[in-house]
Amino acid sequence: MSGFLEEDKPIYVQIREKIEDQIVDELLKEGEQAPSTNQLVSFYKINHATVSKGVNQLVExxxxxxxxxxxxxxxxxxxxxxxxxxxxxxxxNYVVGLVQEAKKLGISDQELFDLIKKCKSSKGE
Structure with a gap:
């Protein structure tokens, strides 16, 4: 298997997510041709059926x-x-748990917003 893929996630899911990322990042635009199954098989050196499973989910x-x-x-x-x-x-995956934990800790909405702003500013955003 190619070094481009992770070991802890099904390969077809990773292929699907890579195509999704390209669409979200606008590397693949609406109406444009996506990489073919054969191109993906060749690039990642993986089974055709595996690639097809990920691509077919996107079609569905x-x-x-x-x-x-x-x-x-x-x-x-x-x-x-x-x-x-x-x-x-x-x-x-993130917000529900964050809000629940903030509530347990008695963190007010304003404190939570301030913490988020502080975190974003420290990351240069």
């Missing part, structure tokens, strides 16, 4: 669409769908 979600005999393309609205999906995951 309407992120990519197939043009028979031509290839895969980024669907209209794909970037916004992905951003919304990631915002929802961010809420579930």
């Amino acid at each position: 979600e309407g992120i990519l669409f197939k043009k028979r005999g031509i290839g895969m393309f980024v669907a209209d609205g794909a970037r916004e769908k992905l951003i919304q999906k990631r915002k929802d995951a961010f809420l579930d």
Whole structure:
């Protein structure tokens, strides 16, 4: 397996996430052709079925669409769908726990906002 991939996550999920990242980062724009399954197989040196599984999930979600005999393309609205999906995951994975812990510690909303601002400013944002 190629060094580009992580050991602790299914490969098809990583392939899917790499394509999603390219769309979110606007390296792949709506209407543009996505890398073919064969290109991904060749680049990552992995099984065709593994790549297909990740790509097909993106097709099922309407992120990519197939043009028979031509290839895969980024669907209209794909970037916004992905951003919304990631915002929802961010809420579930980070914000809910943060707010619950702040409540346990008696941290007020204003204190929490101040802590977030402080953290962002120390990271140069």
